[in-house]
Amino acid sequence: MTTLPTPMLDVAGLTVRFGGIHALTEADFLIPPGTVTALIGPNGAGKTTMLNAITGMVPVAHGAIRLDGAELTGLPTHERAACGVVRTFQNLEVFTSLSVLENVMAGRHTHTRYPVFASLLRTPGFRRAEAACRARALECLDFVGLADVADTPAGDLPYGSQRLLEMARSLAADPKLLLLDEPAAGLNSKETARLGDVITAIRDRLGVTVGLVEHDMDLVMGVSDFVTVLNFGHPLASGTPDEVQANPEVVRAYLGEDEEG
Numbered sequence: 186m187t188t189l190p191t192p193m194l195d196v197a198g199l200t201v202r203f204g205g206i207h208a209l210t211e212a213d214f215l216i217p218p219g220t221v222t223a224l225i226g227p228n229g230a231g232k233t234t235m236l237n238a239i240t241g242m243v244p245v246a247h248g249a250i251r252l253d254g255a256e257l258t259g260l261p262t263h264e265r266a267a268c269g270v271v272r273t274f275q276n277l278e279v280f281t282s283l284s285v286l287e288n289v290m291a292g293r294h295t296h297t298r299y300p301v302f303a304s305l306l307r308t309p310g311f312r313r314a315e316a317a318c319r320a321r322a323l324e325c326l327d328f329v330g331l332a333d334v335a336d337t338p339a340g341d342l343p344y345g346s347q348r349l350l351e352m353a354r355s356l357a358a359d360p361k362l363l364l365l366d367e368p369a370a371g372l373n374s375k376e377t378a379r380l381g382d383v384i385t386a387i388r389d390r391l392g393v394t395v396g397l398v399e400h401d402m403d404l405v406m407g408v409s410d411f412v413t414v415l416n417f418g419h420p421l422a423s424g425t426p427d428e429v430q431a432n433p434e435v436v437r438a439y440l441g442e443d444e445e446g
């Protein structure tokens with residue numbers, strides 16, 4: 186197995202339970218900086234639970250979650266976001282009645298805190314902050330190729346573009362670590378290819394580290410530097426895409442025990 190470089194995200198021995206359900210048991214997940222690292226596994230394996238635990242959205246029974254050596258466990262979600270941990274959700278979370286640009290500007294709310302009176306009076310400071318927010322949002326839209334539909338209501342965009350809009354909105358939050366939960370769900374092959382290009386550009390041009398939960402194996406194997414496989418809440422294997430695909434246990438977990446018979 187390839188030895189992983191020092192991780193940016195270091196999840197060690199993580200256990201998460203929902204009543205009697207053990208969603209994660211002693212699970213490790215490492216994401217080295219400057220990589221796309223995928224987390225894959227069958228339905229119910231605990232992938233979304235892992236992202237929920239990293240972002241502070243579910244309580245953790247045991248284990249540690251560190252970002253660049255600093256402990257995140259116990260911090261509220263907004264403080265983790267302020268550390269640069271940003272995510273998207275498995276179900277599309279676009280505000281359909283807002284414009285595409287307004288959706289992305291909403292992603293910067295953590296960076297533009299202005300008192301209500303300042304926004305009501307439209308003070309010069311507020312207007313400057315709003316203009317900067319708009320400019321940054323447009324840059325993010327341009328990055329995913331949606332700048333020309335900035336003023337369109339988000340609900341009018343095709344589904345694949347709404348997924349890209351979600352990516353632009355998460356980029357607007359200035360992530361250091363961007364966690365994507367099944368970004369290719371519901372996309373056709375052309376849209377998936379475009380999404381793959383955006384994911385690698387996020388790594389290569391923006392230098393943002395990406396954690397990718399995804400079922401589309403062509404996408405996973407095409408864009409990832411490393412892959413971790415979860416099965417029933419346990420880590421089954423980690424390595425390069427080639428190593429993981431050649432691992433007999435991984436093949437069994439995906440294809441079932443009957444495969445060899």
Ligand SMILES: Nc1ncnc2c1ncn2[C@@H]1O[C@H](COP(=O)(O)OP(=O)(O)OP(=O)(O)O)[C@@H](O)[C@H]1O
Pocket residue numbers: 203206207208226227228229230231232233234235275
């Ligand atoms: N809030 C919750 N309350 C109770 N059980 C939960 C909760 N969230 C997840 N689970 C259970 O934990 C297990 C792992 O679920 P999780 O959503 O993390 O899987 P997943 O790998 O993301 O699956 P999928 O590929 O279908 O999205 C499942 O058995 C699920 O039913």
Ligand SMILES: [Mg+2]
Pocket residue numbers: 232233234275
């Ligand atoms: Mg899931």
